[in-house]
Amino acid sequence: MRRALLKEAAKRFPWLANVTLYGALFAGGDLAHQFIAQKEHMDWKHTRNVAIVALTFHGNFNYCWLRALERRFPGRSTGMLVRKLLLDQSFASPLATSVFYTGVSFLEGKEDVFEDWRDKFFNTWKTGLLYWPFMQFLNFLLVPLHLRTVFMGGCAFLWACFLCFSRQDGDGTAGLALAFLLHPRLTTATPPPITPPPTPETPATTPPAIQPHQPTTPPADTQHTDREEE
DSSP states (O other): OHHHHHHHHHHHSHHHHHHHHHHHHHHHHHHHHHHHHOTTSOOHHHHHHHHHHIIIIIHHHHHHHHHHHHHHSOSOOHHHHHHHHHHIIIIIHHHHHHHHHHHHHHHHTOSOTTHHHHHHHHHHHHHHTTTHHHHHHHHHHHSOGGGHHHHHHHHHHHHHHHHHHHHHTOOSOHHHHHHHHHSHHHHHOOOOOOOOOOOOOOOOOOOOOOOOOOOOOOOHHHHHHHHHHO
16 A cells, blocks of 8 residues: 555655655665664764755756766666766766765865765765665666656665765775674774773871870989989
């Protein structure tokens, strides 16, 4: 029933359905990452910023991009599929990754919006080559055109988890992301502040107690000697 409603909505309102579902799934990836990494301290502003970037750019761009590819290279032959995949990974994927890093940084008000992009773009793009060509191959081969953006949104749910982790705690590499999946708390835990070792306290010196003056009595031998002299 739900699948039929989704297909009907995508046919009647293809742009609205595809863009909305794509943005919701992409933002859901950020929520999933935060739930795994920092469930006690959810950053709802970061999820809002991710949703804004996904709705305003990624959803609209992918909707138009997939249709442009299909018009230019129609069909599902091997040659057409290869052309679509090459263009998608050489142009669309780097552009989408760049907009994510710079867009979220801009919404957060960072002074240098290109800082994350400079540090993590190339690693992220290389990691994407291990994931997106296979997903897009299935998309171009099996999914009808009016549902391709929604299918990308489902794939982008996992990809958004990786992107949000890379932006906050990672470096864009698949190895660190795998370490996060295996040990999320250890990967994202902030190290405790370094405190200097305690200095040994010098014990307070107390002045020696003053003993009361005791009158000294001469020894017994001395007393006898004095008496004999008298």
